[in-house]
Amino acid sequence: MGKHGLEILTIDVEMLKKNLNEALCEEWLAYYQYWIGARLMEGPMRSEIEPELLLHANQELNHAVLVADRIIQLGGTPILHPADWFKHSKCEYDAPTDPYVEIILNQNLKGERCAIQRYKELADFTNGKDHTTHQMATTILNEELEHEQDIEDWIADLKRMKEDIKKFRM
Ligand SMILES: [Fe+2]
Numbered sequence: 001m002g003k004h005g006l007e008i009l010t011i012d013v014e015m016l017k018k019n020l021n022e023a024l025c026e027e028w029l030a031y032y033q034y035w036i037g038a039r040l041m042e043g044p045m046r047s048e049i050e051p052e053l054l055l056h057a058n059q060e061l062n063h064a065v066l067v068a069d070r071i072i073q074l075g076g077t078p079i080l081h082p083a084d085w086f087k088h089s090k091c092e093y094d095a096p097t098d099p100y101v102e103i104i105l106n107q108n109l110k111g112e113r114c115a116i117q118r119y120k121e122l123a124d125f126t127n128g129k130d131h132t133t134h135q136m137a138t139t140i141l142n143e144e145l146e147h148e149q150d151i152e153d154w155i156a157d158l159k160r161m162k163e164d165i166k167k168f169r170m
Pocket residue numbers: 027030059060063115140144
């Protein structure tokens with residue numbers, strides 16, 4: 001970013017770059033969590049949910065692009081080594097050791113709620129101080145909110161399906 005572009009920021013840029021790098025690590029871990037979970041998933045509605053999880057994965061990757069580009073614009077360096085993703089991420093990565101669809105969805109749901117918190121905090125932090133990062137944070141926040149809603153809807157559908165089966169058996 002140009003000199004004046006940096007000058008007009010009334011924000012702690014070092015802290016901002018640190019937070020953005022944490023978000024970057026979280027996006028890569030979220031991407032892989034979706035990507036591998038979608039492939040391993042077993043159970044009801046799998047064929048319906050799998051492509052949607054892969055779509056979420058692509059959107060997380062796109063968030064990583066936006067965040068990395070912003071770090072560079074701010075004169076920072078995006079995290080260079082994947083080994084550092086775990087060191088900087090505030091969100092957990094849950095390995096999908098049990099491929100049952102509901103377990104995979106709950107792991108992703110936890111990740112989404114962590115991402116929502118991340119971008120809410122980034123939006124608050126940059127509000128009125130760095131319009132560009134603020135706009136990016138709210139754009140990503142909206143997508144994370146949609147992701148959470150999608151997953152909650154699938155979990156509700158699965159629950160209803162199980163209840164219907166129980167009723168039918170009685
Ligand atoms: Fe994301």
